[in-house]
Amino acid sequence: MSIFPDILKQEAKTKMLLIILDGLGGLPSKDGRTELETANTPNMDRLAKQFETGMSIPVEIGITPGSGPGHLGVFGYDPTNYPIGRGILEALGIDVDVDNKTVTARCNFCNIDSNGIITDRRAGRIPTEENMRLVKILNEQIKSINNKTVEFYSGIEHRFVFVIRDIETNADVNDTDPQDINIKPLKAISQNDSSNDVAGIINKAANLIGNVLKDEKRANYALFRGISKLPNIETMKERFGIRSVCIATYPMYKGLSKLVGMNIVDGGKTIEDEIDALEKHFDNYDYFFFHVKKTDSYGEDGDFDKKVGVIEQFDALLPKIEALNFDVFAITGDHSTPAIMKTHSFHPVPLLIKHPYPRRNPVNDFSETECLKGSLGTIYAKHIINLMLAGAGRLKKYGA
Amino acid sequence: MSIFPDILKQEAKTKMLLIILDGLGGLPSKDGRTELETANTPNMDRLAKQFETGMSIPVEIGITPGSGPGHLGVFGYDPTNYPIGRGILEALGIDVDVDNKTVTARCNFCNIDSNGIITDRRAGRIPTEENMRLVKILNEQIKSINNKTVEFYSGIEHRFVFVIRDIETNADVNDTDPQDINIKPLKAISQNDSSNDVAGIINKAANLIGNVLKDEKRANYALFRGISKLPNIETMKERFGIRSVCIATYPMYKGLSKLVGMNIVDGGKTIEDEIDALEKHFDNYDYFFFHVKKTDSYGEDGDFDKKVGVIEQFDALLPKIEALNFDVFAITGDHSTPAIMKTHSFHPVPLLIKHPYPRRNPVNDFSETECLKGSLGTIYAKHIINLMLAGAGRLKKYGA
DSSP: OTTHHHHHBOOOOOOEEEEEETTBBOOOOTTSOOHHHHSOOHHHHHHHHHSEEEEEESSSTTOOBOHHHHHHHHHTOOGGGSOOOHHHHHHHHTTOOOOTTOEEEEEEEEEEOTTSOEEETTTTTOOHHHHHHHHHHHHHHOOEETTEEEEEEEOSTTEEEEEEOOOOSOOOBOOSOOSSSSSOOOOOOBSSGGGHHHHHHHHHHHHHHHHHTTTOSSOOEEEEEEEEOOOOOOOHHHHHOOOEEEEESSHHHHHHHHHTTOEEEEOOSSHHHHHHHHHHHGGGOSEEEEEEOHHHHHHHHTOHHHHHHHHHHHHHHHHHHHTTOOSEEEEEOSSBOOTTTTSOBSOOEEEEEEOSSOOOOOOSSSSHHHHTTOTTEEEEGGGHHHHHHHHTTOBOOSOO | OTTHHHHHBOOOOOOEEEEEETTBBOOOOTTSOOHHHHSOOHHHHHHHHHSEEEEEESSSTTOOOOHHHHHHHHHTOOGGGSOOOHHHHHHHHTTOOOOTTOEEEEEEEEEEOTTSOEEETTTTTOOHHHHHHHHHHHHHHOOEETTEEEEEEEOSTTEEEEEEOOOOSOOOBOOSOOSSSSSOOOOOOBSSGGGHHHHHHHHHHHHHHHHHTTTOSSOOEEEEEEEEOOOOOOOHHHHHOOOEEEEESSHHHHHHHHHTTOEEEEOOSSHHHHHHHHHHTGGGOSEEEEEEOHHHHHHHHTOHHHHHHHHHHHHHHHHHHHTTOOSEEEEEOSSBOOTTTTSOBSOOEEEEEEOSSOOOOOOSSSSHHHHTTOTTEEEEGGGHHHHHHHHTTOBOOBOO
């Protein structure tokens, strides 16, 4: 069904805004109320009664999504059709520039003994500073393999990203990380003929890294995981006929937006900065993706009160966004991150859509419990775009 | 989408319990309340408020499922992908041992005249005792056909099961029952080359049965229907990574459980016996399927009060089950069997899931009407397993 927007797209001058409060959905704390139910949110409560609400299933019932699938869904793509490799996601997360000829791998610095046996898969979680020193050495000493440019980028602690440029072929290659110690790293094996080049480069890279690091004390080898290229995804322009832009503060979400062809503009560091960016670029786009990160961060920290605080902060700023008079806007999350779980969860996410033709919505506020009764019902995240486009007059009638 | 549990399965030590009150869903009687709403169920009502409820669509909206599809759904398999032949279902129902080389057919004793024309498709619904006498004769006189062992098993009245052993090929063969009288039985015709052997055996069997029974007064021929082998289904171990066991009192449900690779243990004759079995085998499995039959039986009988009674009997025993401290349990039905309809129906079925991370559930009790408002919403039965596995910590996050 998510094919529909493709064949029905219709031009209009309308403006649409998707606001993701990352990890918005929560679970009841001791007093029986979730983060969103605890937060004082007069503006979202007013909009919930005036417009429409429901619940969004990010990917599938009972399935906990990562950030990649969670966002692809609300962007209007079935996340199960576009798996995103871990190498790509890690690269996007640390702001590595990737294009469709870039191969990425999420790597670990590790320790091997004199027989090549893994003794620590994470090299004792070396400090990030040590990681940066080693990556600098690797970048100086290994600049190309089999005539392809290669690059190393530091992540946190033992993690780094390995990049191969200018690969026209595929990257279907297994991890060299055996996920265990006291055995040797695996050899990279191509899963099809068109991945032979990448497998060859990965195996050479592993040897070269071992040579360069052989006298290092804290990490002397590397394991490769999630070797991958960008998934092949239609842009939002192609799929929905809209000019889209990402306003976010964290590289990961800018990277995910690039996957679907969004433009990226500077979102600054705070929600206020992001609203400034929204105002500044209002005339240039049809669809604005506005990402609020800290709801998820505090959820992951298990900090119920601070997650409540971010929700309240956003709600207080909402009138500034309303003043821009978007024809349609949606407020939801890419998944739930209940503070009591300290992690992403499988629960559906509250959803609010303001559009010009709302049904009467028999709810009292914007919350997990009230959204259950909302006029939109419980829908899959991938269908949110349909409602946004419909409200924005950007979908033709299907059939005569 | 139901592919998810396959690729996300994760090991855990948790225990899960699926309780099927067969045919649980009902319809209002004269006073406007269903069987479940009439029953006094303090324990399920308490659990409904404390944990999560919703409605389960067994197969598809408006579709009335048989026992086979109804159970495959709650076991986590899309029933439309695994059609179960009537021969197989009948064989499972009378406890015939079948494996993946067994061909089964559900047969009718019938009457034909001297020209081979059918005069009664059910031989006047001969008594079961007569059926057993005839089946004994057939087993004595027809032991193999084309070098394959064949067997006959009595069912109720005119019904029996015909079994062919050791068939490696397929069984795509039409019914010989023309579903009408005053015409000849149909010839069995194979629908593809790999079913030629079975078609040949069926045609010979029909002739042999006719010869053996030619002087019998009450039934002198047989019609073959639902010629089938076991569907090829992944086991629950393969699909979800769990050790599963069936605790049931009726052969049909043990047979259906075998289809998905469950172990079968002795469930005794009563719900109390089944609880004993649950306690006895608690340590040996991850997933327990607990089947209560009589809700359906009394529904089929049109006995509203007795169906209410079974629900109350189960509810009173529920604390014994709760005392086992399953990490996750679900209570639902495989379909509705409203007493006023005296048959399976297409209505969704109340669903209750106890798991460690419940949303607040704004309901007053466990009933058709209240479950409509439940925090789980209305979902397909095949997704119940996702929620059970998620609550049991047995599903990895999808994507990073």
